[in-house]
Amino acid sequence: MAMFDTETLKRLRYLSLITRRAAERSLVTTVRRKLPGGGTEATGLRDYTPGDDYRYIDWHWCARRDELLTKTFEGEADRHVYILLDCSPSMGLGQPPKFDLARQIAAMLGYAVLANLGCLSVGVFSDGLVTQQPPIRHRSHSVRLLRFLEGLSLQGDRTNLARTAEQFARRYQRHGPVVVISDLYDREGFRPALDTLRHRGYEPRVVQIYGLCEACPGLLGDVELYDVESGFARRATVTERAARRYEERFVEFQESVRRYSATHGIRCLQFASDTPENDVLLTVLGAKSPLKTSS
Amino acid sequence: MAFANPLALLWGLLAVPIVLLYRRKIRLRSDPVATDMIWQCVLAEQPRRDAWQRWRHPVSLAVQLTLLAVLVVALAEPWIPGPRRLVLLMDNSASMNATDVAPSRLGQARETAARLISTLRPCDRAAVLSCGGVVGVHCNLTNDHAVLHAALQAVPSTRENSPPGDAVALARRMLAEPTTCSIILLTDACFPQAAELAAADDIEILRVGRPTPNVAISLVSVRPSPGNPHACQVMAEVSNFSDTPEVCSLRVEIDEEPVPVIIDGRSADRLTLRLLSDEHIQQFFAVATAGASELSVQLDQADGFLHDNRVTRAIPQATALPEADKGPPEAVETVWAADLRAPSARSTEGDLRVPSGLGAEAAAIAPASPWPSPRLLLAVLGIALLALEWCFYQRRWVS
Incomplete structure (x- = not known):
């Protein structure tokens, strides 16, 4: 059965229309940037600097102020939106697998971007950038996007967000929103990667997906914990106290993601892998306020 | 210590399923986790009880087997015998x-x-x-x-x-x-x-x-031959103490020298006998003695008892008596022969x-002992071990 069927496409098209009104809350809303000489709407004046186009000199104000002033315009830049999709082995866990929800979210966001005449690039990563979808610009290319997402599989080794961010910043020079869809299980932490994106001029957004088996593992007694990313097996006796402590630690981890995002003005959404598809769709497209969203 | 009901010790075979179930229990299931970095932190916070964790299951098995042994021994009704x-x-x-x-x-x-x-x-x-x-x-x-x-x-x-x-x-x-x-x-x-x-x-x-099958010479009689002072008459009875027919040969030695026997007027070095099971055959023959003093009858039979395969007798001296004065024949001398069945x-x-x-x-007579009954001691020990095993699986012990 195809992951994105006709019903899904219809729902995407419909929801992308009705969520335009809520575009400000959408995860892929771009910020209007003032571009001197760009756009058509004059927003102000500034001192002339050598190299400015003579055509934008406001001669009326020059006559009044007896100095050279240049008009500034505010134009909506060509919106480049990037999606970084985690395909590390840890995304295969959960019921349903986290990777399925991640691809659905990527499809929703991508469709929304293409429907709003944006330019979309999708990068897939695990311990680095694994593969990518070349930039696409039109809604008619959404089928290509969906096929690309459908053809993805889990690959790579353990998650390495920092290396992925470095490779991404070297490969994509044009700034824009970068939506990181991942479980953020990186031993080095998620902060270095997001810091890299922020300081390189991108606008990172985070969609964290977790499985209920990770929030409440329900393990007790003697078990062998097998890390699907590192392949390391750890024998342990999980007591009730340890299970409770794990749940507390997991909540702290989620809270740390939200706290970091709030501190740095990064939009953050967190979903369990079994969240209903409609709720995810409405939340991602901004039509519904997420329960765990900070921005 | 002895047991009045030793068959109850067969209950000890229950140790086999106990050990098999123990091996099944200690086989850890593998639970895949997305990352063990959280588990690593959590487990590092736990108090270190490596020694206890390592020995918990073997000690539990030992307690179970000891409990089973106590119960089995109690079922076997042990008792301590006095001086024998x-x-x-x-x-x-x-x-x-x-x-x-x-x-x-x-x-x-x-x-x-x-x-x-x-x-x-x-x-x-x-x-x-x-x-x-x-x-x-x-x-x-x-x-x-x-x-x-x-x-x-x-x-x-x-x-x-x-x-x-x-x-x-x-x-x-x-x-x-x-x-x-x-x-x-x-x-x-x-x-x-x-x-x-x-x-x-x-x-x-x-x-x-x-x-063991045995063929034996059970009777031997030697008497002088009437009318021939240089010969004697021999009667030998051979018995087959076997469940199967046997074939053997009989020969005679005079002063440890083999001599032929004369039977029915014919001379033969040895006599071949065929005996059915539990059959006794008597053979009569004459032997030329020529003044010898000792006669041996021997069976050539390699059976489990060789002592009854050879009989030695002294040769009686012939006396020249008139025919009418001849007395009864010499009494037959019984030879001991073994039935080894x-x-x-x-x-x-x-x-x-x-x-x-x-x-x-x-x-x-055990209750006369000043010590408590072994069954009572075993019952108390069993209850104590059962309580200990129960405590092993209490969560408050584990956590």
Whole structure:
């Protein structure tokens, strides 16, 4: 059965229309940037600097102020939106697998971007950038996007967000929103990667997906914990106290993601892998306020 | 310690499923996790109990097996016997010289008795009697194992064949308390009273040897030949104590020199005999003696008992008497021959069982002991182990 069927496409098209009104809350809303000489709407004046186009000199104000002033315009830049999709082995866990929800979210966001005449690039990563979808610009290319997402599989080794961010910043020079869809299980932490994106001029957004088996593992007694990313097996006796402590630690981890995002003005959404598809769709497209969203 | 109900020890086989289930239990299931970085932090916070974690399951198994052992032993009704007094009756009759077992039946009886003596406790005493011919007391009741072993070696082999009735009576007189005493008869049971003795409660028969076919010369008679002073007439009876037909040859030696025999006017170096099972054949023949003094009749038969395959007789001197004065023929002399097919005895070779009645009798007198009953002690120990095992699986112990 195809992951994105006709019903899904219809729902995407419909929801992308009705969520335009809520575009400000959408995860892929771009910020209007003032571009001197760009756009058509004059927003102000500034001192002339050598190299400015003579055509934008406001001669009326020059006559009044007896100095050279240049008009500034505010134009909506060509919106480049990037999606970084985690395909590390840890995304295969959960019921349903986290990777399925991640691809659905990527499809929703991508469709929304293409429907709003944006330019979309999708990068897939695990311990680095694994593969990518070349930039696409039109809604008619959404089928290509969906096929690309459908053809993805889990690959790579353990998650390495920092290396992925470095490779991404070297490969994509044009700034824009970068939506990181991942479980953020990186031993080095998620902060270095997001810091890299922020300081390189991108606008990172985070969609964290977790499985209920990770929030409440329900393990007790003697078990062998097998890390699907590192392949390391750890024998342990999980007591009730340890299970409770794990749940507390997991909540702290989620809270740390939200706290970091709030501190740095990064939009953050967190979903369990079994969240209903409609709720995810409405939340991602901004039509519904997420329960765990900070921005 | 002995058991009044030793069959209950078979409950010990329950240890096999317990061990199998234990192995199944300790096989850890593998749970995949997305990342172990959280588990690593959580487990690092746990108090270190590596030694306990390592030994928890083996200790649990040990407790379970100990509990099972206690229950099994309790079901087997253990009892601690008092000092024993034992009389070893060594059958040293002629049939015990048979070599169907190495080195001989008597030798094997000595080895069996030696093993029996080595199992005696310091408080136990034993005596050694021989009962093949004349009853002999080789060692009175003593707990000195060296003396007992020496007495065993001192039991001689004989060519007599007396039933052990007198020896049994003497042994019973030596043992005053029948509850803690027993008589062990080590014999091949080649005597008619074996079944009767086997039925007695205070006698344990340990049989040595195995049923062995035997062909024997059972009767030999030598008389002078009337009218020929240089010859004699011989009557020999050969018996087959076997369950199968046997073929053997008979020959005669004069002063250890083989001589031909004359039968029906014909001369032959040896006589070939075909005997059915339990058949006795009498052969009459003449032998030229020529003034010799000793005549031997020999069977060429390699059976398990060689002593009855050769009979030697003195040759009587002929007297010139008138025909009318000739007396009756010389009386036929019976030769002892062994039937090595022993009647069935109650015990088998090497079976060192305690007499059957002894356990019940000892159990009956057990309450007289000042110590608590072993069953009560085992029950208390079992309950304690059960409580300990229950505590192992309490979560508050684990967490």
